[in-house]
Amino acid sequence: MRPDAQAVHRPAEAGEERAPGRGRPAALAVGLVVALGVLALAALASVALGARAVPPATVLDAFVAPDGSSDHTVVRELRVPRTLLGIGVGAALGLAGALMQSLTRNPLADPGLLGINQGAALGVTVALGLLGVSDPAGYVWFAFGGAALTSVVIFSLGSAGRSGAGPVRLALAGIAVGMVLTAASSAILRMDTQTFDRMRFWLTGSLAGQDANTLMRLAPFMAAGLAVGLLLGRPLNMLSLGDDAGRALGVAVTRTRVLAAVAVTLLCGAATAAAGPLWFVGLAVPHAVRAMVGQDQRWVLPYSAVVAPVLLLAADVTGRLVARPGEVQVGIMCALLGAPVFILMARRRRIAAL
Numbered sequence: 001m002r003p004d005a006q007a008v009h010r011p012a013e014a015g016e017e018r019a020p021g022r023g024r025p026a027a028l029a030v031g032l033v034v035a036l037g038v039l040a041l042a043a044l045a046s047v048a049l050g051a052r053a054v055p056p057a058t059v060l061d062a063f064v065a066p067d068g069s070s071d072h073t074v075v076r077e078l079r080v081p082r083t084l085l086g087i088g089v090g091a092a093l094g095l096a097g098a099l100m101q102s103l104t105r106n107p108l109a110d111p112g113l114l115g116i117n118q119g120a121a122l123g124v125t126v127a128l129g130l131l132g133v134s135d136p137a138g139y140v141w142f143a144f145g146g147a148a149l150t151s152v153v154i155f156s157l158g159s160a161g162r163s164g165a166g167p168v169r170l171a172l173a174g175i176a177v178g179m180v181l182t183a184a185s186s187a188i189l190r191m192d193t194q195t196f197d198r199m200r201f202w203l204t205g206s207l208a209g210q211d212a213n214t215l216m217r218l219a220p221f222m223a224a225g226l227a228v229g230l231l232l233g234r235p236l237n238m239l240s241l242g243d244d245a246g247r248a249l250g251v252a253v254t255r256t257r258v259l260a261a262v263a264v265t266l267l268c269g270a271a272t273a274a275a276g277p278l279w280f281v282g283l284a285v286p287h288a289v290r291a292m293v294g295q296d297q298r299w300v301l302p303y304s305a306v307v308a309p310v311l312l313l314a315a316d317v318t319g320r321l322v323a324r325p326g327e328v329q330v331g332i333m334c335a336l337l338g339a340p341v342f343i344l345m346a347r348r349r350r351i352a353a354l
Helices: 003-009 025-048 056-064 070-104 116-129 136-159 167-191 193-204 212-230 233-239 243-248 253-275 281-293 297-322 330-348
Strands: none
Touching: 025 056, 025 070, 025 281, 025 297, 056 070, 070 212, 070 233, 070 253, 070 281, 070 297, 116 136, 116 167, 116 193, 116 253, 136 167, 136 212, 136 253, 167 193, 212 253, 212 297, 233 243, 233 253, 233 297, 243 253, 281 297, 281 330, 297 330
């Protein structure tokens, strides 16, 4: 690793300030509160706006004095669960991407790019297409199993040989394995047209069609993954100096990696089971966050968990508005919105310097 890259990746405790304003806890705390406010505004927009035009006064009445009308039903039973699910899925993917990029020191690490989402998607496809498991509380376990097994396979392939698990090797292994898993999912779906009809929107990535029961069943897994992941900021800062330096500073290297892997599996499995495989959220958001707050994982992780659902809800609302009275799936909108942003960031910043 180049000396300048080491300096960029050194954690905030080292007493090095990378840019004006970064590293000031008070300013970063205020920024996090502002980000939470923006998330609240995005949630309000998600409840108020959609493919069906509902007047703002009617939206307010749906909460204050519900009367069972069709507009109130749309707001309470469709948009509210969809918004809450978008917040949970976005937070899960944002935090999972930040954890993966920090743990592997790979700026291209992402649940979609490294094949983790495709592994979870294959697990759900097997559950639905071959085993007839249609309850999210049932097929979420297949999503977890697919995500975990894919993680092991990709890391094994990427770390084979004398050079070890480099960023490019992991990315190439993830892309190759992801293509194989996608082909396997497609083959299963072609065997059963009924299952294909049920899953074609899910495979594109969509928040539509999920009710409050789905949210309640998946929320514990997302909450557990968020709780574990957010607690890993300090040990990940230490590990950024290298395994030997981390051990010298008192970090349990193996335990930290296992906990991070468990968190990523819970987050990706639950998010994919709920909304299907989504791209660019876990890849682009951590880079944008690091541009704002620096490399200190104690701030990168919570910021990623807050900023990612803002992007996801913005993409979902945009998809509902641009194709009225239909809608464009959030997976397509995330790619359309996220890809140009990430390309612009890649041109302006050295994203390889993790």
